Amino acid sequence: MIEVRELTKRYGRTVAVDGLTFDVRPGRVTGFLGPNGAGKSTTMRVLLGLDRPTSGAALINGYRYADLRRPLVHVGALLDAGAVDGGRSALNHLRWLARTNGIGARRVASVLEQVGLAGVARSRVRGFSLGMRQRLGVAAALLGDPAVLLFDEPVNGLDPDGVRWIRELMRSLAAEGRTVLLSSHLMSEMALTADHLVIIGRGRLIADTTLHDLAARFQQGVVVRSPRSDELATVLDAGGATVTREADGSLTVTGKDASEIGDLAARNGLPIHEATPRGASLEDAYMELTSTSVDYAAGPGAQGVT
């Protein structure tokens, strides 16, 4: 469980995170989404005690990170897979890391096995591909078998195999009841991996929603065509839907989904030639949400809200 409360982080005059509040619950993958520079990485660094918040708090299982006695046992994080000393072997990298938290050699061997690096454990990291480095980073995050996991842009630069591996790993970690926070600036990736979304822009919360609700919010009705559209419109109207007649003779129906419309039509013996749900894609929804935040932030009166 991660709790971010009224978190603000300023670097000089730049506000990276601005009064951000959200929770990340266990048992599901929470996507942390926002354009580059939205404050995702800053929030993660504050969560890990690497940066000090200007105000507010970021708690992990109710504790500030700095107060965790063996942090790796509570929280695993992959911030930047490139942040390893290339001259060290994968095994030696994990060894020193494990040792800081009193984690034994057997666990090191088992995470290397788990991420598929056991065969190259004694090779220098310098020779690793980006995908292998990501795997090493994941191994480091899993060392303490933590209940909370943070991954910052883990699929960036990975080949399709690597992307799929990360995606399945995230889902299985969440299925084991862990709290998984996964940042990305790509909605398409989130649509495949995340159950819940926390969307931020310019350091502020834009949406804290399930993937399903986000899709529903941007649902724009069902386009229905029927040779007897007048009768169908009456039936749907009586059934509680809102019907708009379009110039081309089609109907735009809101308040009922395609299957409900089909059932209602069948019960009344009315033929339907087309029933197409029309909605913004998640990608469009995301673009609209984040562009709104940018416009709002740039507009008059955007400042001074406390």
Added chain:
Amino acid sequence: MTPVPEQAHRPVRDTLVSEWLKTGSTRAIWFVAGGAVLIVLAVTALTVSVVAVWEGLPQERRSDVFLTPPAQIALLPLQLCVGVLGVLAFTSEYGTGMIRSTFAAVPRRGTVLAAKTLVTGSVALVIGYVGILVTFGVSWWIAGDRSLGFNTGPPADQLPMLLASGLSVVVVALVSVGLGAVLRSTTAAVVLLVLLLYVLPMSTGYLPAPWDDRVASVMLANLHYQVGMDDFAMVYFDGLLSPPAALALMATYVAVTLGAAAVVVGRRDT
């Protein structure tokens, strides 16, 4: 979730062992150890060549031969070697970004600083004393009963100076850890180190008397002469600092740089 098999956790000790593992698994430590061996070999070769010169001279001119104590010739290169190691303790991690993994694993940054200081200091202690004592022993053995200027009097008289020289290697290593932690850049820290150990002490000669000796006497690179009560110190620094005062100043160099590191590393965002 399966429980993680763990050893008993003692944060300070585990961090120390972890830093030891880190140091042992980089090539830097082997470069430094190899560098120390090369320094000893080079100074030994120099002693051998001076002996050859001595042998080639007629009897009456042999007393003109003078070689600076070889252990003192080896000292500055040894200091620079462990200095680079000390600097790298932090700068190598800031350079790669690995420092974030370190601080995420050990949120108490003071513990990390202490562990790195202790590990680097121990390595420097071994390299410093082994380098100095081996150079000393080999050079005296090679010189034999020829008088080369550095081997007058009983060898035991050299002990205070040898102990002070080895100590200065440790001091330089600790100061370097602090410089690396504060500056975060390997280049910047090494440049400052060379400035501190070599350029500044050389430049004091341009100061008007009596400030040349006064400033020179407090230079990090000159303190060991005064701790070890070397004749050189008596001549050049006029005995300005007593051995205890010079020792205290060594400790101050360490305290100031590591103190600055503790403050900065503890507060800084990474």
